Amino acid sequence: MNAGSDDGSARRFDRQQRFVGIGHDGQARLSAAQVLVVGCGALGGSLAQQLVRIGVGRLVLVDRDVVEWTNLPRQVLFTEAHAGAGAPKALAAAESLAAIGGPTRIDARSAHVDGDNLDELARGADLVLDGTDNLATRYLLNDWCVKHSVPWIYAGVVGASGLVLPVLPGRGACLACLFPEPPPAEHLPTCDTAGVVLPAVQAVTALQAGLAMRWLASDDAGRAAFEPWLVEVDAWRAEQRRVRATRDPECRTCVRREFRHLELGGERAAVVLCGRNTVQIRPARRAERLDFERVLANVGNSAKALERRASFARFDVEGFRVTLFADGRALIEGTDDPGRARAVYDRWIGT
Numbered sequence: 001m002n003a004g005s006d007d008g009s010a011r012r013f014d015r016q017q018r019f020v021g022i023g024h025d026g027q028a029r030l031s032a033a034q035v036l037v038v039g040c041g042a043l044g045g046s047l048a049q050q051l052v053r054i055g056v057g058r059l060v061l062v063d064r065d066v067v068e069w070t071n072l073p074r075q076v077l078f079t080e081a082h083a084g085a086g087a088p089k090a091l092a093a094a095e096s097l098a099a100i101g102g103p104t105r106i107d108a109r110s111a112h113v114d115g116d117n118l119d120e121l122a123r124g125a126d127l128v129l130d131g132t133d134n135l136a137t138r139y140l141l142n143d144w145c146v147k148h149s150v151p152w153i154y155a156g157v158v159g160a161s162g163l164v165l166p167v168l169p170g171r172g173a174c175l176a177c178l179f180p181e182p183p184p185a186e187h188l189p190t191c192d193t194a195g196v197v198l199p200a201v202q203a204v205t206a207l208q209a210g211l212a213m214r215w216l217a218s219d220d221a222g223r224a225a226f227e228p229w230l231v232e233v234d235a236w237r238a239e240q241r242r243v244r245a246t247r248d249p250e251c252r253t254c255v256r257r258e259f260r261h262l263e264l265g266g267e268r269a270a271v272v273l274c275g276r277n278t279v280q281i282r283p284a285r286r287a288e289r290l291d292f293e294r295v296l297a298n299v300g301n302s303a304k305a306l307e308r309r310a311s312f313a314r315f316d317v318e319g320f321r322v323t324l325f326a327d328g329r330a331l332i333e334g335t336d337d338p339g340r341a342r343a344v345y346d347r348w349i350g351t
Contacts, residue, residue: 001094001106012102013055026217027055031103033216034058036125038113038141040093041065042196043155044131045077046205047212051104052097054213058105059097062121063089064112064280065273066323066331074198085307086314086323110311112271112282112329113137115262118144127212128152133274135182136261142167142175143262146254151215155208160197160236162204165228165245166211169254172228173245176253199235207231270338273331279341283328283349290328299348320344 017027033056037044040063051059067075067082067089077096078089094108111117118140122128128145130138130153138154145152146169154165154175167174215226229242252258271280292313296306303315313324321333322344330349332341 001098001108002104016054021214022217025219029217029219030055030213031057033126034060034124035212035216036060036062036122036128037131038062038121038128038137039131039133040077040089040108041071041131041133042074042198042201043133043157043205043208044129045075045089045093046201047129047131047209048093048097049076049100050205050209051212052100052102052106054209055102056104056216058107058124060107060109060121060125061090061093062109062111062113063093064110064329065089065276067092068276074196074201076198086321088312088325091311110325111327112280113140115140115144115264118262122148122150125150127216129208129212130154130156138175139182139261140264143253143259145169146174147257147259147262153208153211155204157200157204158196160200161232161234162200164204164207164211164231164233166215166226168226168228173230173247174251174254177248177251178230178245180248180252197235200233203233203235207233270342272336272338276333277336278331278333279335279338281330281332281338281341281345290324290326292324292326295324295349298350302348317348318344322348324349 013027016022017024035051035056037048037059040048040061044063048059048061066086067078068086069083071078072080072083077093082092088110090108090110094106097106109121113121122144128141128150130141132138141152145167149169151166151168154167156163165175165178215223218226228245230245231240231242233240247254249255273280292308296308296313299315299317303317305316307314311326315322319334323331330345332344335341
């Protein structure tokens with residue numbers, strides 16, 4: 001999908017090209033670049049919008065979730081119509097981005113990122129951007145990018161503050177250098193426990209997108225001068241600090257090259273989505289395309305509020321809201337109990 005048909009306008013990027021750090025050559029590099037953004041919510045949506053507006057050549061967007069009403073105060077690509085329909089975030093994001101116009105080619109995927117599909121999703125990427133809300137995916141991205149020597153930019157935000165770290169494999173720290181082990185989930189504040197405000201999201205993604213733009217527009221000499229720092233920003237207190245990201249000489253990932261998160265592959269475990277009272281269930285085997293008609297026939301008259309679209313179906317059953325995707329993956333809304341969600345999935349979908 002192209003963002004629009006305005007790519008022939010010589011004036012579109014005039015002001016951007018006047019900036020000494022970009023120029024005509026830098027804009028040409030941006031237009032030839034391919035970027036993978038993992039997550040299309042608060043962070044990823046803001047990043048995607050900025051990348052389309054600056055004229056990145058190809059943008060691959062991937063997200064596993066659907067739009068809900070609580071997303072609207074901070075997730076800039078979604079509307080009330082998207083929330084009301086429970087639209088897949090990646091597809092809703094692509095729809096909003098297309099309205100911007102410009103030369104960017106957009107490839108939107110409604111999928112769960114794992115060790116089985118990351119090779120395909122990231123193929124040809126010049127840069128990977130973290131728009132996720134969970135540590136498991138971030139460590140997976142770190143493993144893949146270090147293994148394949150692809151730069152990526154980590155970001156996280158909660159409350160009014162956030163962190164940004166560019167990871168340049170072979171130079172400076174990777175995520176595992178600074179945080180060797182993911183802390184227990186109960187020890188971390190989340191958007192569910194501490195909330196999150198839009199100015200913090202925008203402050204973090206402004207830094208993240210600025211670093212991305214600089215990297216993609218720079219020539220080899222400019223990239224050689226790129227110094228990775230861990231940056232912390234607080235939008236509420238208007239504070240910012242940065243710390244040099246030093247490589248750990250014993251790092252298991254970038255030094256010993258142990259990629260244990262990547263080697264998990266397509267783990268089939270249920271995933272509780274942060275702050276959503278929702279569990280993601282994945283089929284025992286990956287489907288090329290689900291037989292929707294079989295599933296809907298199985299559900300029969302037991303389902304309520306049934307909606308059937310080209311790439312997904314939704315229905316209410318046993319007091320739960322089920323969103324079922326073409327690859328057999330489902331979101332079970334109304335519980336944070338993986339066992340209960342799995343039982344609902346097996347009973348009504350059973351792939």
